Amino acid sequence: MPDTLLPNILDFIAKVDPVDKLPSAMQQAIARAVRITFLGKSDTLPFDLADPERFLYIIRSGTLEQRKQSGVLRARLGPEDLFGFSFLDSTPGNPADCYNVTALENTLLYQVPHSVLRTLLDASPQYANLFASQVQARLQSALNVVWGDQEKGLFVRQVRDIATGTIASAEASATIREVTRAMLHANRTSTAVITEGGKIVGILTDRDVTLRVVAGGISPERPVSEVMSPAPVTIAPDDLVLRAVALMMEHSVRSLPVVEQGRAIGLLTTSHLVQHHRMQALFHIEKIKYCASVDELAALTVERQAIFEALVEGHVRGDTIGLIMAMIMDAMTRRLIEIAIGCFGPPPCDFVWVAAGSQARNEVHMLSDQDNALLLSPSATHSDIGYFRHLAMYVCNALAACGYPLCSGRFMAASPQWCQPLPVWQEYYRKWIGNPEYNRLLNASVFLELRPLYGNGELCAALQHHLLTLIGDNPAFVRSLTREAVTVTPPLGIFKNLVLEKSGDNSKTLDIKRNALTLIVDLARIYGLSAGADQQGTEARFAQANAQGLLSTESHRNILGAYHFLLQMRQNEQCQALRQGQTPSNRIDPTRFGSFERQHLKDAFRIIAELQEFARLRFTLE
Template sequence: MDDAQLPDVLAFLSQTAPFSELPEAALTDLCNHLHIRYLARNQTSDLLQLQQLHWLRSGTVQLKQQQQIVDHIDTGGCFGAALPGHPANSALQVLHDALVYSFDQTAIDELAEQYQAVANFLQQSDKRYLALEKSQATPSLQAPIGDLLKRQLVSIKPDASIIQAAKRMTQERVSALVVMRDDRLFGMLTDRDLRSRVLAAGLPADALVDQVMTHPVHTIEQDASVIDALLTMSAQQIHHLPVTDGNQIVGLISSTDLLALAQANPLYLVGEIARQSSPQDIEHCCQQLPALIDTMLRQGMRSDRVSQLITLVADIACRRLLVLTEAELGPPPQAYAWLCFGSQARQDMSASSDQDNGLLLAEPPSPEQQSYFQQLASRVCESLDRCGFVTCPGNIMASNADYRMSRIDWLAQFKQWLQSSDPQALLNASIFFDFRAITDPHGLAEQLHNQLRSLCQQDQIFLAALARNATAQKPPIGLFGRLILERDGKGSKGIELKKRALAPLVEISRVYGLAAAADDAGVAARLQAAHADGKLSSTDTNNLTECWQFLLGLRLKLNQQQQTLLKPQQLTDLQRHQLKECFALIEQAQQAVLLKFAGGHG
């Protein structure tokens, strides 16, 4: 190694685990054993045959076994045959040009004997690869749902009797039947339907299937992923999902099928939470989430999928806590919907997301009813906080009486925000127009959403105000593509990614989504709705969606490192280039949304 390279090498090691815990003298001595290599994209290399440990100074590589990805390594990551637990017979794929710092195993072993931080690092590596090995033994979360179909479809006709349907379920050992008419999917009958619509309602055994079946039914295409299926089931709060190939039904998947294959990934955690019988057990389950996020990111899962799964865990935890709390307090005195706002409503949560929620009541509550819902909300919000979904600093929570209102009162509040020119009213509208029901058995949230959708779509003054608000925070890029850094309270310099990039994209998508009457509050879904409505070109839609996914991925990794500022020097050259392109895209999108909805006036 050239002496001129030493300062740069030491600077990198001092910010990289486990070397950041070592004194400078130890790092300087270690550099005597350093091998520096450059790997070009798609280059083959014998690095994995050497008894060395390798740290990526820049670039991205993957480890593969039989064409399956077993690890994904970015800048600062470590790999090598000498690393405990390293996957045997794996191949190295260079995704982006990589600069690699390598050390002989003997040099690292000597450090491990002297410094506990190095020994702990090696032990954690062994545990991490063991977790990855377990997760690889199960079907991928991104595998097509059609790959899970193992048995023939069990069906029945709509004019069959209930007793015939029950016998068929018993004979075939299934919990649901698809109802077919003229070789087409007509409905579905589940064991839950038999309990709630037949036994509880006192219907005779000769009643017909089409009297009690679910119709219409939600379906999913066979090439959709396992994640897509689980998210659909969660959103619709159903346990069975017919799988189709075009117009042809090819099978039926259940939530039990999905959870059974997932003991080493987030789907297993979802199932565990749903089975718990106390808030304390749910809180204990949720402690596994940070480690699972790390596993998903290392496996190269798409950032929006990771956020959706974090949100799914939060949703399931909230639903289960509501069930358990109702069991303690007694049945609710009137119908209600539990609403979530912000990142949970958009399904783009991270490990550091706080909770924003409220209660939508069917009618204005009496003092006694208000007392019940106060207890319900307070207990659930406190448990969610202990689960890791921290309380909202602005107190936007169902435990606050201001956010427990009837549908009439919520609608009046939204109308007031729409008609006000006050900046706080606009801020409130921005927060609360991103809402979604976590539990809503009576359809209260859907009614409110439909009323608000028509109000917003027609209110050009409000949309113009939102458009101006979307341009208030400019992305941190200056002349000639120079990144603009800011300091935090500790003197560190970097980019506040959430405030300067993700938030403007959320606001841009909100304007387009409300103008297009989008059903979904998610950023990508709103952009797609705007494209379908002719308000956004396919090129702009794709570019902004890819920009969102890239920035979301950077933020998730920042959260895992418990950092708030993104430091450009920690990015690869390619990532810095992509970051600058994203900032330029956001700036262009801000100008476009201002022109379309506010006549270009900021």
């Protein structure tokens, strides 16, 4: 490399992701190794599969198009984009991901020999994932850059960091008096872990003693097993504090034994958490429980936004944020149903209020609207249905007043169609799945995820069992669902300034929900239903499909990496909009992104497109 060109090359590559993450000495070594290649318009980049030398390519100027051997578009790339990662670990003559490259205009390329990269990364392995041949590893490195150890606040600290190391322990055969004495001697701990045969079988808290022993008149000489809380919820020392908070809220408990390898090593209580003021916001679910009116609940909207912003700024994982926001929405819905029942009187028959869509999947974000329904007892009369329609109208309008918009498609319990006895719902599913035309497929897609929130959950369980049975008996339904899911593809053709929308108010923007996240959710639904998954979350469905061999381990890791990255990107954009006093949306402006975001966006889009193709081949027999 002529010395006169070296400063120019170094200045360029030092600003390009992931080279910009490397120390100066490594950047200089890469710059010295660069070979310069020029391609004229329509020229192809020759790949000699027998040549043991491979290159990482950095586009200095111009645009390229990658197509697979089948002719399918893989990606379009522009200045500051890199490619050639997949050849890093491939065997000469048998590349891991073979494709053709054609210049769409005059293009200047920098070629970095893989042999040079390997030497540098072998000497500094902490940077290896930045150049990993597997895209999932590069996406994870992208998340780690944003969510680095030095930036972690209390939200993502480990339980061991704040839990007490003091905990009482006793055998299930011990008396209540013996256990309470052990609690007193263990620095007055509020909780004792009860074991049997070395296994944790229950806990006894000071509240249990007050409510069950003292108030219940139980003799302190009775076995503790008679008054303990069985099958306690526990937490591991390496788990995040945020997960502990989520478990406490979900199970309405105030303490969690910290368990490692089956042995209790400490205790985490709400008092440990509220000492840290940032965590107090997460307990605003307690405030929701005691609100007496819609106005009081609506006043908490600002606090909910503050929680979202704090979670995003704390670099909490996107799926965890979705879970926390879903828990808040659940609590809000339950309280509003209770208030409505107070207004309209006791329900005339059994019912269950179910969440659908993103709320059912525990994937709520700041733009989530209402998707819900009412399932009524088979014995519900016309008069009973009238009661529940009034109740549903009240709750849905109140949710809208509390910051959860009405569903534009009217998929809500307030719509008469979605407030029906169980047999009517069973007939809905029979028609939708037996004859999956477009409109019926749309209805089915919305209500393929149902989660009971209030009432008799057995009604929901019966409907879900009916659904899975119908799907098992009608394989054409999954085929139709797959065909519909792959009609929209991620924007693999983005390059240069990434303009996707050609006109209108949304020009120069990308709808990250429609063009990416919804596609992942659709794929998870297809794989989950095919695997007979009894869980409804996107990650859980992929996990079950992987466990049953429908989804390879590599594809599983790749799609989760893409999912986490895209969730984080959307949440960061929404948080920034809120901070600036703007209305958040699902649209992002890629022209504001640097090479870091562009490169990983394209990696994520390519993963989605490949899994769509796998799904099409597997589930449509095409």
